Amino acid sequence: MIKSSVSPRFSDLFHFVFLFFLCNMMYAQIRNAPLTKIDAERAEQNYQKYCTLCHGADREGGAADYAPSLKSKSLMSTMPLNFLASSIGFGRPNTAMAPYLADSGGPMSMKDIFTLAIWLKYKAGHETIELSMEPIEGDLKTGAKLFAQKCSECHGSKAEGITAPALANPAFLAFATDAYIKYAIENGREETEMKAFKTQLSQEQINDLTAYIRSLTSGWSPEPKELSPYPEAKDYVSNPTGKNPAFILKQERYVPMEQVAKALKDKNKLILLDTRTSSEWHNAHIPGAIPIPYYISEDKVAEGLPNDDTWIIAYCSCPHAASDKVINMLRKKGYKNTAVIDEGFFNWINAGYPIIGGQPK
Ligand code: HEC
Ligand code: HEC
Known part of the structure; x- marks a missing residue:
């Protein structure tokens, strides 16, 4: 992606x-x-x-x-x-x-x-358990079938993660050994939705599942990139001479992404805040968005942001937690026209709306 x-x-x-x-x-x-x-x-x-x-x-x-x-x-x-x-x-x-x-x-x-x-x-405070580095053999077809039956409702049909972590994730598979994966399936994760499967499935079935998850590996290496310079305050407002958009909010806070995409297309005046970790902004963001990560301090959050009738729209991938936090800080400081993109960044990408990479121009 x-x-x-x-x-x-x-x-x-x-x-x-x-x-x-x-x-x-x-x-x-x-x-x-x-x-x-x-x-x-x-x-x-x-x-x-x-x-x-x-x-x-x-x-x-x-x-x-x-x-x-x-x-x-x-x-x-x-x-x-x-x-x-x-x-x-x-x-x-x-x-x-x-x-x-x-x-x-x-x-x-x-x-x-x-x-x-x-x-x-x-x-x-738990003792480290040293697990074997040896690969675990299993039948991929049976593993795939079992996965669809027992695991996909939480982990997703392609192990892409829904309510549970993405197991097909390249960064996960680059580090997770077979024994680590098998241990998680056997023993679950205490006090979470991930139950222990060792009483429900045979050793052979667990091996098949482990081998199947392993087969989803794709090559991965950490890919740090050239970091782009942060925008300056004078460039915070997108389309400064444009009209104000007419957003209709849900629960006085959430704006459907469709309205934001239209506002950008119509060259309306607004400020977009990317409230994710700054590395995510460097990776890709909505054109014109400025990085104001959720961990910014209260005395810094409003630096350079005009407090007039300009709309300030925040987004994150959570899809609300990080943006809510930043918008709450701004509202506390008296900013009025503020909102959060309801669906979040991943849905924005999947809908095909514009994003740009963080590479310097
Ligand atoms: C009811 C939902 C649910 C089902 C069904 C489920 N899991 Fe999980 N699984 C989770 C959750 C939630 C976590 C993360 C738990 C945590 O650490 O908070 C998890 C974690 C894991 C992990 C560890 C991932 C990591 O990052 O360390 C593995 C491996 C795993 N599941 C495999 C499976 C397999 C294989 C199945 C099917 C046999 C399965 N799970 C079924 C919810 C589920
Ligand atoms: C915006 C939400 C968010 C924040 C903030 C966040 N994480 Fe995570 N973290 C996640 C999610 C979601 C996953 C599971 C990802 C996946 O699908 O594999 C995760 C996975 C992890 C894992 C892997 C655990 C496992 O079971 O495989 C570790 C370790 C982790 N986070 C540590 C941290 C630490 C430490 C911080 C703070 C520096 C942090 N995270 C901040 C959302 C977050």
Whole structure:
């Protein structure tokens, strides 16, 4: 879908290798001594700032967009630290899980990401279970059939994720070993909708499912891109000489995407706020949108935004959580003509409305 054509720079490959070594180093550290008090405090602050919106205040998951639990024993005891850190750093492409690594345009340094990953493990407090790296053999046809019967209602018919994570996701499959996938199917994820299947399915059936999920692999490597410069305040308003659009809101807040697409086509005057993680804006956004991520502070949120009758329209992929948060901050500051795109960014793309990549022109 929204892919950059830029191949990874040398420094990104370097970072990737670096990430691997750093991870091994930190792993030794986590075994011997956990985090320093300062590191733990910083990690907790970063968690509150960047993650609670979807993963919940206590890591329980499901606060928005069906984000998974980050405390279940099954996940935290089997997800290796480099997998955890890469999930945060590089995200899961085409899901609401954005890349947080600064190189990808996100807000966090590599060190902050690792510290957060270690903190998540430490908070969960479960012993690490070392799983085998060996591939698991199974029958793909039977696996596909079982998947359609038992799994697709939550994970989607193409394992693209609906109420449950995308299992066909290239960034997931690049790190998830067969044993990791099998363990999740056997044991489920405590206190989530993912039940343990070990009593319901035979070992052979679970192997077939694992092999099927593995077969959905496509090549993936983190693809940090040339970052485009942020727009300046003088360019915030789209079509500054155009007419004001006549939006009709639902629940005094949500505007159907069709109305926004029409307003852009008619060259109406408006401001679009992309409230996702800044890396997502770099990747692709609605033309003219400016990056105002949900974790911006209250004193910065309105910087450069005119408080007159200009419509300010926010969107995210959640599809409401991040935009609601930003719009609430603006309304508190007295901004009146504000709204949220009801359907969110993924539906906007799927409807074929315009987006542009974040490449510099
Ligand atoms: C009722 C909904 C539901 C069904 C049915 C279901 N799952 Fe899940 N599954 C989930 C949810 C929700 C999660 C994420 C749980 C969490 O960590 O919060 C999940 C997580 C997983 C994971 C771990 C993903 C990761 O990112 O670590 C795997 C693997 C998985 N499911 C496989 C399956 C398979 C195979 C089946 C069918 C046998 C299945 N699931 C059926 C809801 C479901
Ligand atoms: C806008 C919502 C949102 C925010 C904010 C968010 N996540 Fe996620 N996260 C998700 C979703 C949705 C998934 C599942 C994606 C998929 O379908 O694979 C996910 C998946 C993950 C996973 C993989 C878990 C698994 O079971 O495979 C980790 C780890 C994770 N997020 C950590 C974080 C951390 C740490 C932060 C804060 C720095 C964060 N996320 C911020 C929505 C979010």
